[in-house]
Amino acid sequence: MSGFLTIFKKELIDTLRDRRTIIAMVIVPLLLFPVIIAITTRIQIAQAKKAKEKILRVAVLTHENTPLLKEMLSTRGDMRVVENIPEDSVASFIQKDSLDGAFIFSENFDRQVENLHAGQLKFYFKSTEDDDITKRRLTTIIEEFEEKLLSERFRRLNLDDSAVKAVDLVEIDLASMKEIFGKAVGGFLPYIFVIFCFIGAMYPAIDLAAGEKERGTLETLLTAPVRGIEILLGKFGVVVLTGIGSALVSLLGLYIGIRQTGEIPPEIMNVIWSMLEMKSILLLLSLLLPLTIFFAGVLLTLSIFAKTFKEAQSIITPVNFIVILPVAIGLIPGVTLNAKTALIPILNVSLATKEIIAGTIKYGLLAEVYISLVLLAGLSLYISSKLFLRESVIFRG
């Protein structure tokens, strides 16, 4: 067995027995998503149900105008008209949640409508955290109310409803469900696996470099008949493996999370499974490998500079934020994969993932992403190899 394999095997055993690594690499990514998805979807569904089923309390101040709106509201079982609210108290009632909404007609509403003008109707509401379901429910009533007034107007003028329509717009969206959904969800996916890939690689990198230095074991390793590059590659291999492992476990956690909810409509589930076809998964993995090598190079270099495990942790923790930034930029609408963004590390992975999931990846740009990542991975490996076993770094005091 060559020195590299001996070191790789030992470091892997050592790492897999480290509780911190197992927590960061397996337990957190595996449990986080099922727990988050289960909790958030249940809360969201419960909140939405509550908002939809709630009997809305509405005040209607007609000022002697048409009682039609009031009648429409009164006949509905899901709304209750609250009487005798003074006009100047409407806002405070809504702010205190004593009312869900209020409609106040202008004094001349009927006259304006009669004269073929628009009558003013004020709609008071409070934007809520229930996804504006209350507002949407009341807006629907207003739309019905307006339709009735317009029908009456058209009848009086002997006009057909279509007389006011000059354009019959027929919208034809050629984006497939997979594309629409892929672009939305695809931005979230790299957020998960890039970050978990980094976190999963972080602890082993700290332990195998700064930790080994602190324990004094690196010193004895340096007296064994293996070349420095074999030591580095053995450690590198384990850091890369744990990074990729962590990213895959996080995706597995996401898969379990989606499966266990059972609240997602079947048509959307079908789209999700069609996005996770073998080709997409292989393309994602091929992006993950050079990215993790790049991370491993950066992490091992920073870690070996530190004198202790703690010092390495304090150096590397801020790097987390540097990693998150380009991933977050990838989530901004309008930021797309092009010849320039394909060269920016991490951001290119984020954007390419979106395109892969949506099935719209352009292979020329994907090649550019690979070239950028492979060059960067090579550079980080080269810098690590130059610094890793330098006397002044190893025996830095």
Added chain:
Amino acid sequence: MIEVRDLRKVFKLTRRQKKELGKTATNGTVEAVAGISFTCQPGRVFSLLGPNGAGKTTTLRLIATMLKPTAGSIKIHGFDTTQAPLEIRRRIGFLTGSTGLYDRLTATELVKYYADLHDMDSQLYKQRRDEIFERLGMKEFANRRIAKLSTGMRQKVSIARTIIHDPEVVIFDEPTAGLDLISARSIIDLIREFRQQGKTVLFSTHIMGEVSLLSDDLAIIHKGKLCYHGAYPAFVQQMKTKSLEDEFIRFVEEA
């Protein structure tokens, strides 16, 4: 055999070290080893004595190929440390009192790791492992994780991993530091065995009792320079003070 000739090691100082050392540092460097020469013969124990910061550990690290000399040369069995470090590492066993171990491995796994690094044949490894574990009384904790071992047990594991490949040259840097009397005594016995087996033994210490028990040859190092180098009996013969300790202090103070 270890042959050290005009060995020098100069370290660049960090900004913090420059501040700490002040005037003693010149041009931002410090000379940890300042042109020393000595020879360690097979079948003899060579003791390297010196106060803290004298350059003992740096000298041993240079011999063990962990550091590269600034000038001079070190040859072990004819191989130069800078030309053929891997050949040298195959022939040496290096142990320090502050050596760390991999806590999450068992004693056997750790010893096997070093055997694999030395590319040992599996049969030979098993034979050596059984002999060493028997000799050091390690069988009862062979499969226990190192994190759960006592200091004495850990030191035995360190020794086992140092000698698993049967090195011709053994280098010990303060091997009994922090050990109780019984554990320290077992190391001294082991060094004696190595001498009988014809190995070259180089060890650094500042415990005079160990020097008198083990030394065939002796060197005193202070501020990177040798103050004394010769056979141990000759050192005792020329003593101007009553005890080894006093004599050691005299040499250091006069240097």
